[in-house]
Amino acid sequence: MPSRLSDGFKAHPVQLYPKHQDFNSLQELPDSYKWTQLDEYPSCESFSSESVPLIDLTDPNALTLVGHACKTWGVFQVTNHGIPTKLLDDIESVSRCLFSLPQQQKLKAARSPDGVSGYGLARISSFFPKLMWSEGFTIVGSPLEHFRQLWPQEYSKFCDIIEEYEKEMKKLAGRLMWLILGSLGICNEDIKWAGPKGEFQGASAALQLNSYPACPDPDQAMGLAAHTDSTLLTILHQNNTSGLQVLREGTGWVTVDPVQGALVVNIGDLLHILSNGLYPSVLHRAMVNRTRYRLSMAYLYGPPDSVQISPLSKLLGPSHPPLYRPVTWNEYLGTKAKHFNKALSCVRLCVPLNGLVDVNDHNRVQVG
């Protein structure tokens, strides 16, 4: 059955791929890939004291640490997360194999203009005048049909890895949800859609494989432009090449340095809504590298199709009115496909009593 996650894009088809996208044959960065105003916010060097929190999930204090990271960063890295190293290596190999196929072959699994799954440009490309130095492959539901096109002989071993990865990620995402919600004082009874055992069985998800080839002029190029994810949370596995940056208030862009075996967790717009803005979604982007090939695999986690996300009643009161109206993930994806970084403002109900603007109003961000 086609996933409802794809419905939001029907009204907003995007270009599939640029005419020439054989990155490896380009010795110079074409104008169509040259971004200007890349330094609207300063980039913070990695020797700075500001670094994204690294949390050991077996730490007895994990709940407090996670809560603090969500409130102050919107992103953290986790170790001792229980995902086997072999599975992380395997998913990295699948991505590497996929993106190293000849372009002709990859196009056999191209995403349709109004679809969600398959090979193509980042969906957000349509909001920018310049092209991004990356390729992506999105998996929603079974990758079988696309993988059969890519690897007529070997597709089943690749499908098995995806299935296993998604199964493990789903468990980890459920655990992280309870740490995050627990840090807000929310328990099982407060979230009906978590199910009787609190396992979030009906949760929806997408897997996004991103490839960032080495780039002849990385200072003028952009791997993936600044955006927030529309998810509850996203779990990202990056290879050992840096590139992911998050925007930190008062500091600028901070690089999320790869830590061997660690996974990056970032707060998405739906958790921002659920927490009534207490845990803001984080603006992030991916930069590219002159010599190194970068890969990332993002597990985008959201509520079941039919569930409407709205600020949790436990977090509301006379001085804390609900700031967002209820939305399903699918409806929110449609809003995102149309309004991109203004989507959160589109579902906003009223201005906070203190008259301050939303900490996560990304309308100001215009890159490119």
Ligand SMILES: C=C1C[C@]23C[C@@]1(O)CC[C@H]2[C@@]12CCC[C@@](C)(C(=O)O1)[C@H]2[C@@H]3C(=O)O
């Ligand atoms: C469920 C989804 C979230 C996503 C759109 C998608 O349908 C599948 C791809 C996801 C992704 C990955 C790259 C960044 C992003 C903004 C995009 O264009 O596609 C996200 C979307 C999102 O979180 O809004």
Ligand SMILES: O=C(O)CCC(=O)C(=O)O
């Ligand atoms: O490649 C990265 O580090 C970021 C990827 C990302 O933001 C995404 O897939 O949503």
Ligand SMILES: [Fe+2]
């Ligand atoms: Fe993202």
